[in-house]
Amino acid sequence: MRVFLTGATGFIGSALIPELLQHGHSVLGYARSDDGAGALRKLGATVHRGDLEDLDALRRGAAQAEGVVHCGFIHDFSKFAENCAIDGRAIDALADVLAGSGKPLVVTSGIPGMQGRISTEDDDLPAGSPMPRVSEPRALAAAARGVRASVIRLPQVHDRDKAGLVPFLIGVAKQKGVSAYVGEGRNRWAAAHRFSTPSLYRLALEKGVAGARYHAVEEEGITLKAIAESIGRGLKVPVISVSGDEAAAHFGAMGHFATMGNPASSALTRQRLGWTPGTHPGLIDDLDHSTAYA
Numbered sequence: 001m002r003v004f005l006t007g008a009t010g011f012i013g014s015a016l017i018p019e020l021l022q023h024g025h026s027v028l029g030y031a032r033s034d035d036g037a038g039a040l041r042k043l044g045a046t047v048h049r050g051d052l053e054d055l056d057a058l059r060r061g062a063a064q065a066e067g068v069v070h071c072g073f074i075h076d077f078s079k080f081a082e083n084c085a086i087d088g089r090a091i092d093a094l095a096d097v098l099a100g101s102g103k104p105l106v107v108t109s110g111i112p113g114m115q116g117r118i119s120t121e122d123d124d125l126p127a128g129s130p131m132p133r134v135s136e137p138r139a140l141a142a143a144a145r146g147v148r149a150s151v152i153r154l155p156q157v158h159d160r161d162k163a164g165l166v167p168f169l170i171g172v173a174k175q176k177g178v179s180a181y182v183g184e185g186r187n188r189w190a191a192a193h194r195f196s197t198p199s200l201y202r203l204a205l206e207k208g209v210a211g212a213r214y215h216a217v218e219e220e221g222i223t224l225k226a227i228a229e230s231i232g233r234g235l236k237v238p239v240i241s242v243s244g245d246e247a248a249a250h251f252g253a254m255g256h257f258a259t260m261g262n263p264a265s266s267a268l269t270r271q272r273l274g275w276t277p278g279t280h281p282g283l284i285d286d287l288d289h290s291t292a293y294a
Contacts, residue, residue, distance in 0.1 A: 004028045004061040005203065006052070006090070007071030007108075008045060009036040011162055012154075012197055015071065017043045020197035025197065025205075028064055030057075030072065052086055057094040062097035065118040067104040067205050070094060070135075077253045088134040095142035095149070105149040106204045107139035111190050111215065112153070113262040118220060121153075121213045121268040136213070143210040150208035152201055153215050154223075155190035155264060158286045164191070166283075168254045170231055170292050179232035179239045180258075182247050185225025185259030192218040193280030203273040214269040218277045221263030222284060 003020055007013040008029030011019055021044050029045035031037040038045040048064070050057025052072050062068050070091060074083040091107055098105055112125050125136055135151070142149040156164030173179040197216045204214055207235050232239035248255035269275050281289075 001066035004065035013071040091138040100146040109136040111262040181228040188221030188263040191265040191283040196277035215266040217266035234293040
């Protein structure tokens with residue numbers, strides 16, 4: 001099928017293009033810049049220009065496709081709520097075009113944090129998040145409009161260059177001269193290697209069920225203390241604990257995330273889609289050999 005891909009030049013989108021092409025699909029990649037357009041052409045995609053706030057351009061891209069994968073997001077956590085709203089409007093615009101068609105729309109979300117336990121694909125998002133990402137409810141609304149909309153919930157997606165939210169923790173550690181975790185650092189983050197995720201997006205596109213949630217999880221949970229210790233080794237700085245009251249001051253815009261825990265299982269995803277992540281380095285291994293410390 002011809003797939004319209006937002007976030008096509010990004011960390012995950014750029015890894016997804018070869019996966020789609022190798023399995024017989026063609027890709028119409030969404031690009032903001034000339035450099036981005038050139039990168040997409042080198043990967044074998046055709047190019048559609050625009051950004052996430054250009055709703056007409058998004059609609060035109062979706063109209064040219066038999067399926068849509070939405071990986072785009074503005075990763076500025078100082079404006080997280082605003083960027084979530086932009087994301088929601090973008091998804092609604094894509095769904096406007098696909099409504100009633102039964103065509104697939106695969107949307108990106110995050111792993112929900114369930115108090116005191118590992119989350120599963122059947123868990124609804126917990127109510128009352130102070131900074132809600134709206135992609136999942138907007139995808140479920142699209143499913144109610146006759147779109148085969150499903151959700152990929154991402155953990156900390158990593159390789160040796162990037163690692164989900166961890167680069168922001170590295171930036172704070174460079175600025176403060178210490179690598180910190182909150183309290184005892186027992187809160188855990190689920191993780192997956194960058195090159196594990198493309199096959200899951202493709203499987204959801206090809207055979208995902210409307211309204212389904214899928215977990216792109218390889219490691220169910222790594223403690224924030226272990227992450228902070230790896231950052232400390234990489235930067236050669238002390239590792240310290242800060243209290244919950246100190247978290248916002250120490251981590252700034254990352255304060256909420258530094259106290260968050262979201263361990264998760266992908267057992268149902270593997271069963272329902274036949275997803276096999278493959279063999280890749282774990283999060284701590286990639287952090288211990290990261291290029292981000294330079």
